[in-house]
Amino acid sequence: xxxxxxxxxxxxxxxxxxxxxxxxxxxxxxxxxxxxxxxxxxxxxxxxxxxxxxxxxxxxxxxxxxxxxxxxxxxxxxxxxxxxxxxxxxxxxxxxxxxxxxxxxxxxxxxxxxxxxxxxxxxxxxxxxxxxxxxxxxxxxxxxxxxxxxxxxxxxxxxxxxxxxxxxxxxxxxxxxxxxxxxxxxxxxxxxxxxxxxxxxxxxxxxxxxxxxxxxxxxxxxxxxxxxxxxxxxxxxxxxxxxxxxxxxxxxxxxxxxxxxxxxxxxxxxx
Numbered sequence: 001x002x003x004x005x006x007x008x009x010x011x012x013x014x015x016x017x018x019x020x021x022x023x024x025x026x027x028x029x030x031x032x033x034x035x036x037x038x039x040x041x042x043x044x045x046x047x048x049x050x051x052x053x054x055x056x057x058x059x060x061x062x063x064x065x066x067x068x069x070x071x072x073x074x075x076x077x078x079x080x081x082x083x084x085x086x087x088x089x090x091x092x093x094x095x096x097x098x099x100x101x102x103x104x105x106x107x108x109x110x111x112x113x114x115x116x117x118x119x120x121x122x123x124x125x126x127x128x129x130x131x132x133x134x135x136x137x138x139x140x141x142x143x144x145x146x147x148x149x150x151x152x153x154x155x156x157x158x159x160x161x162x163x164x165x166x167x168x169x170x171x172x173x174x175x176x177x178x179x180x181x182x183x184x185x186x187x188x189x190x191x192x193x194x195x196x197x198x199x200x201x202x203x204x205x206x207x208x209x210x211x212x213x214x215x216x217x218x219x220x221x222x223x224x225x226x227x228x229x230x231x232x233x234x235x236x237x238x239x240x241x242x243x244x245x246x247x248x249x250x251x252x253x254x255x256x257x258x259x260x261x262x263x264x265x266x267x268x269x270x271x
Contacts, residue, residue, distance in 0.1 A: 008074065035059070038068050079102065081103070110165070
């Protein structure tokens with residue numbers, strides 16, 4: 001008897017009317033996964049966050065590593081997403097085939113870039129994604145019924161606005177058919193504005209909020225990276241639908257520093 005399977009939800013499923021109501025209207029919250037360790041990923045997956053974003057752009061995560069971490073997450077009620085290294089149709093195809101249903105594409109600066117990302121996500125005639133579902137985890141080796149015809153509904157495409165040029169073009173990027181959401185990167189945005197390392201500068205914050213307004217006006221969901229809790233709350237108040245509030249490696253770095261400060265300082269700890 002043939003086995004029939006259904007895929008996990010993708011990122012856009014967090015922003016349906018029913019999903020928002022289930023969170024009592026609060027924004028979705030998630031974090032970067034950068035360590036490359038499946039055990040760390042599994043710990044984070046079972047913590048209660050809404051999504052985890054595997055970072056294939058800045059972390060040492062190749063295809064095999066991402067696939068192992070997707071498997072580590074599969075048993076938990078968290079939505080997995082993957083940031084690919086670059087806007088490249090071959091890479092997008094590979095990440096989709098290994099079972100990543102929600103992709104974040106970095107450095108999308110124009111509507112033309114966004115249109116290229118949409119084409120990479122979809123099979124012909126709407127795109128250029130190569131057909132290999134019988135060989136791939138994406139379709140669970142053809143155990144997901146009618147995968148080829150359903151694939152467009154099963155994947156989520158988020159593009160990243162993270163440059164001054166992208167801010168100028170945000171309205172046009174958000175209007176591209178097939179773009180589900182926008183993720184704003186204040187760190188690279190600040191750098192492109194001549195404010196390297198100053199993502200809390202008022203001009204950067206204002207640019208982020210401008211993008212939030214434009215994406216919301218286009219009827220798409222929008223999120224932002226903001227590890228500082230006060231800044232994250234400020235962006236939520238401005239309308240952000242999701243916030244990336246941390247990273248596994250950053251949490252480990254800060255926690256171990258606290259331990260070292262407590263136990264390895266010049267003064268002996270008091271009992």
